[in-house]
Amino acid sequence: MVMFYSVDDGNDRLARELWIERFPDHVILCAQTFTSVVQHLRDHCTFKPQTHDRARDRTERILQAEEQILERVEEEPNISTRRLAAEVGVS
Known part of the structure; x- marks a missing residue:
């Protein structure tokens, strides 16, 4: 990717075109990705x-999700796991 970018002194659009030409079966990236x-x-x-x-951030998010789950189950013990996951934002 960096090689394609450097071919024309940092022209991200040309880098994208070269990428598509060289890797036609790969994901087509936007020009800004190269930059x-x-x-x-x-x-x-x-x-x-x-x-x-x-x-550290992940641990904090997990602890917050655990607290939300426990509070929600206490409020509504028969809540489905799908609904609970959707409300808390976890899988």
Whole structure:
């Protein structure tokens, strides 16, 4: 992706066209995706997403969901799991 982007000095539309030509069976990406990937590489010197704080946020979300589920089941003990999942926003 970065190679396609660099072929014409950062022309994301040309990079997209080259991508489609080279990988016709792959997902067709929008032109901005090429710019975003290259910018992320410039900013972070890696393709890997920054994950240093994700565990903490995930734990907090899980605890909040647990509390909401317990409160909701206490209010309505016969609630279906599908309805409960939809209301709380979890699978």
